[in-house]
Amino acid sequence: MRDFFLNVTRYPRYLITFGLGVITSVAEPLARRRSxxxxxxxxxxxxxxxxxxxxxxxxxxxxxxxxx
The missing domain is CATH 1.20.5 (Single alpha-helices involved in coiled-coils or other helix-helix interfaces)
Structure with a gap:
């Protein structure tokens, strides 16, 4: 049961990492075009x-x- 909860607690970290990666990959090219x-x-x-x-x-x- 402990392994189950350990696996469940990993998913929010993956979601946050994925979301930050998407935001970074979208915002970086847009930031260069602001000039x-x-x-x-x-x-x-x-x-x-x-x-x-x-x-x-x-x-x-x-x-x-x-x-x-």
Whole structure:
């Protein structure tokens, strides 16, 4: 039983490591492109539209009645 709990406690570490790796691999190229003002504005616009899209999708998934 002790081995079972030892294995279960490893999974959050793997999840955190995987998440940090994905964030690092995405953020590193974007950080190099910040120096150009046009690209910086485009990146900010893409981030805002991405957050809005995710919030609209989650709101539609959670609400029970369709809103017209």
């Amino acid at each position: 150009n003002p046009i690209t910086a504005v485009a990146l900010i616009g893409a981030l805002i539209s991405g957050f809005l899209s995710v919030s609209f999708v989650l709101r539609a998934m959670v609400s029970s009645a369709p809103q017209l």
